[in-house]
Amino acid sequence: xxxxxxxxxxxxxxxxxxxxxxxxxxxxxxxxxxxxxxxxxxxxxxxxxxxxxxxxxxxxxxxxxxxxxxxxxxxxxxxxxxxxxxxxxxxxxxxxxxxxxxxxxxxxxxxxxxxxxxxxxxxxxxxxxxxxxxxxxxxxxxxxxxxxxxxxxxxxxxxxxxxxxxxxxxxxxxxxxxxxxxxxxxxxxxxxxxxxxxxxxxxxxxxxxxxxxxxxxxxxxxxxxxxxxxxxxxxxxxxxxxxxxxxxxxxxxxxxxxxxxxxxxxxxxxxxxxxxxxxxxxxxxxxxxxxxxxxxxxxxxxxxxxxxxxxxxxxxxxxxxxxxxxx
Ligand SMILES: [Zn+2]
Numbered sequence: 023x024x025x026x027x028x029x030x031x032x033x034x035x036x037x038x039x040x041x042x043x044x045x046x047x048x049x050x051x052x053x054x055x056x057x058x059x060x061x062x063x064x065x066x067x068x069x070x071x072x073x074x075x076x077x078x079x080x081x082x083x084x085x086x087x088x089x090x091x092x093x094x095x096x097x098x099x100x101x102x103x104x105x106x107x108x109x110x111x112x113x114x115x116x117x118x119x120x121x122x123x124x125x126x127x128x129x130x131x132x133x134x135x136x137x138x139x140x141x142x143x144x145x146x147x148x149x150x151x152x153x154x155x156x157x158x159x160x161x162x163x164x165x166x167x168x169x170x171x172x173x174x175x176x177x178x179x180x181x182x183x184x185x186x187x188x189x190x191x192x193x194x195x196x197x198x199x200x201x202x203x204x205x206x207x208x209x210x211x212x213x214x215x216x217x218x219x220x221x222x223x224x225x226x227x228x229x230x231x232x233x234x235x236x237x238x239x240x241x242x243x244x245x246x247x248x249x250x251x252x253x254x255x256x257x258x259x260x261x262x263x264x265x266x267x268x269x270x271x272x273x274x275x276x277x278x279x280x281x282x283x284x285x286x287x288x289x290x291x292x293x294x295x296x297x298x299x300x301x302x303x304x305x306x307x308x309x310x311x312x313x314x315x316x317x318x319x320x321x322x323x324x325x326x327x328x329x330x331x332x333x334x335x336x337x338x339x340x341x342x343x344x345x346x347x348x349x
Contacts, residue, residue: 095119096119096120096121097113097118097119097120097121098120098121098122098123099113099120099121099122099123100122100123100124101122101123101124102124106122110122141285142284142285142286143282143283143284143285144212144213144214144258144282144283144285144288145212145280145281145282145283146268146276146280146281146283147276147280147281148188148234149187149188149234149268149276149280150185150186150187150188150234150235151185151187151269151274151276152184152185152186152187152216152218152238152252152254153176153178153182153184153185153241153252153274154183154185154274155274156272156273156274157176157177157178157252157271157272157274158176158177158271158272159174159175159176159177159266159271159272160175160176160177160249160251161174161175162174162264162266163262163264163265163266164264164295165295165298165299165302165303167320167321167322167347168302168303168305168319168320168321168347169299169303169320169321169322169346169347169348170262170295170299170303170348170349172217172255172257172262172348173217173219173253173254173255173256173265174253174254174264174265174266174271175251175252175253175254176251176252176254176271176272177249177250177251178241178250178251178252179241179250180222180240180241180242180243180250181222181223181240181241181242182240182241183237183240183241184218184221184237184238184239184240184241184252185234185235185236185237185238186208186216186232186233186234186235186236186237186238187208187210187216187234187256188208188210188211188212188214188216188234189210189211189231189232189233189234190208190209190210190211190215190216190231190232191208191209191229191230191231191232192206192207192208192209192226192227192228192229192230192231192232192238193207193208193209193215193228194206194207194217194228195207195224195226195227195228196224197244197245198245199245200245200246200322200323200325200326201219201245201246201326202217202219202220202245202246202253203219203220203221203242203243203244203245203246203247204219204220204221204222204223204224204239204242204244204245205217205218205219205220205221205224205245205253206218206221206224206226206238206239208232208238213258213259214256214257214258214263215256215257215258215259216254216255216256216257217253217254217255217256217257218238218239218252218253218254219245219252219253219254219255220241220242220243220244220245220247220250220251220252220253221238221239221240221241221242221244221252222239222240222241222242222243222244222250223239223240223242224238224239225237225238225239225240226238226239246323256268258285258288258289261288261289261292262292262295263288263291263292264291267283267288267291268280268283299348303320303346303347303348304344304345304346305319305320305344305345305346305347306342306343306344307339307340307341307342307343307344307345308341309341311339311341312339313327313328313333313335313336313337313339316339316345319347320347320348321347322347322348326347327345327347330345330346330347330348330349331345331346333345
């Protein structure tokens with residue numbers, strides 16, 4: 023007869039869980055009920071393999087207190103013994119009574135939880151291009167004036183509608199005098215973000231849900247711009263994506279194969295560009311340099327230089343100091 027109390031059975035179940043973990047049983051984190059099922063399944067199969075234990079074990083509520091049964095023939099299994107479960111199974115097969123004793127010093131290891139593998143590519147095939155007619159690129163993505171131009175500039179007709187590329191939620195809609203002018207950022211469900219800059223007017227608000235084809239604003243010449251154009255960026259979090267990877271300009275056609283663009287290749291391209299930027303876009307301060315001079319080298323405002331490099335406006339620069347014009 024098995025004298026294992028409810029408490030020690032709980033330990034056995036923990037040991038079973040440990041065994042499962044060792045057998046690399048992976049349970050989807052998002053499917054908590056499955057985790058329970060797994061444990062239960064092993065528990066019940068263990069019971070099936072030892073019907074004697076099942077039939078002879080006394081219900082816990084009817085079992086007399088442990089102290090009342092001092093029986094030296096009962097084999098004690100230390101709950102801290104990593105082989106506790108194996109020993110219990112063997113003893114049970116042999117028909118030997120056993121009891122699991124002792125408190126576990128450490129909580130039983132949890133089941134190894136492995137997240138479902140995320141997709142390692144982007145599907146851009148459902149992207150709707152923000153401009154509905156052929157529009158040549160006026161300035162490409164890449165390093166320009168020692169800093170990174172994070173998107174493409176496309177020539178547009180002033181006040182023409184600019185459309186959302188994917189469904190999503192507007193996370194930014196504001197005016198930036200020295201940079202993007204009126205601009206909008208949309209956070210998409212596929213993990214991407216798109217930015218539409220130099221608009222003459224914003225037609226969405228932060229928090230607003232947009233669908234492909236919704237007008238986020240009108241194209242324009244606001245901010246740091248010298249002619250009507252749309253500055254269009256695609257991001258994947260901190261990763262900048264060259265829109266020309268996806269779109270064939272000037273026709274705004276999607277390139278072949280965009281339904282499966284490797285995330286790895288996108289991330290690699292981003293870091294290659296960052297390396298290039300570090301080489302070509304770092305200004306090493308010389309004696310006598312001013313914030314104005316360095317800002318001019320980067321073709322940005324002093325305010326932008328200070329913001330990017332955490333400088334106090336007007337503060338003197340130190341020789342040898344390294345400054346950036348973009349991040
Ligand atoms: Zn631009």
